[in-house]
Amino acid sequence: MAGLKEIRSQIGSIQNTRKITKAMEMVAASKMRRAKDRMQASRPYADKMREVVSHMANGQLEYKHPYTQDRDNVKRVGYIIVSTDRGLCGGLNSNLFKAALQDIATWKEKGAEVDIAVFGSKALGAFRRYGVKAEAAHMGDQPSMTDLVGTITVMLDAYNEGKLDRLFLVENEFVNSMTQQPRVIQLIPIVPSELEELNYQWDYLYEPESKIVIDALMTRYIESLVYQAVVENIACEMSARMVAMKSATDNAGEMIDKLKLKYNKARQAAITQEISEIVSGAAAVE
């Protein structure tokens, strides 16, 4: 049986760890609330954007934007992977990377090359060997659109120049504070959402020209999707960390209980031994 002193110091160190994990849990919980608010605040924009773009898919437009056109021969695909900057958030990142790698593997089987852009330093580390084209990390808890635009533009330019034939977004979906679901969605070409019944043919009036307006809109559409993903990912990160730290705190508590039992047993054994030594000593003297 381990010495009393060792057990005592072990208990002490676990208690310190528990204090830290408990504090992290509470910090993550309060940050999650704010992140969720931000996520919900940016949702209307993305939703409305999606609505407008699906209207456009329904009309007979004079100018077909390249993002709405499918290219048959896919030689190169791009991925934008949204991860966290910091660890200690359970399996959030590793699940996401697994989903990304699976998708990448299926494209590689078809003989397509892969380009990657990442948000967050965790993905940067994980995908470095694939050759990361563009990255943005350490954006804090309140990323602004301007932090993201550079990286998105790199990928969009590559698509416009014909270097990429498809662009995917790998993100975490915030289901609720207990569950986050990694998913891969196709950004370009734009997958038309549920088509409404076409009653008549129409086209927009454009001010100024159709190309200028639609280009501006499409770029904003992609940017809004990525922005939404980044904001959502922060909410995912905080809730995953909260859950991970909660279970770490619980585990530390259990361990402390076990060690305390062990400690008391060892202490009792030492006392018993001392008494029996005294008793037997006294018996020898008589």
Added chain:
Amino acid sequence: MATTMQLDVVSAESSLFSGEVIEVFAPGEMGDLGIMPRHTQLITTLKAGELRYVTEEGGEASLFVAGGVMEVQPHVVTVLADTALRAKDLDREAAEAAKQRAEDALQGKDPKDLDFEAVQAELDAAKAQIEMIHRIGKTLR
């Protein structure tokens, strides 16, 4: 009862207005637009300025928008603004400071390493804000 249309004004950060209106005035890229229900489909980029709308009850309200896209469908108007502020959130001093900054940038620097368009847009936005503050100030006081 007058015919109405749904107006949604959203910016990347928040949703500013969503409801039934009978008329909308927007600062289009090519000039100001007045939109009434059953307007034909129209899509336009926006410049900085005042977005005014008349609600069902006849009340008028205005928002400040800078940049973005407006889509008009016969019964739905969607404004996807790059920046949007409620009139009461407009800050005169901040706008003046932004205008000053943009003007300095336009004058002082070497034109080669200046993102002329961005600064010009900033300047226009600041000017439009100041103009709107003046107008609102008159009607309020």
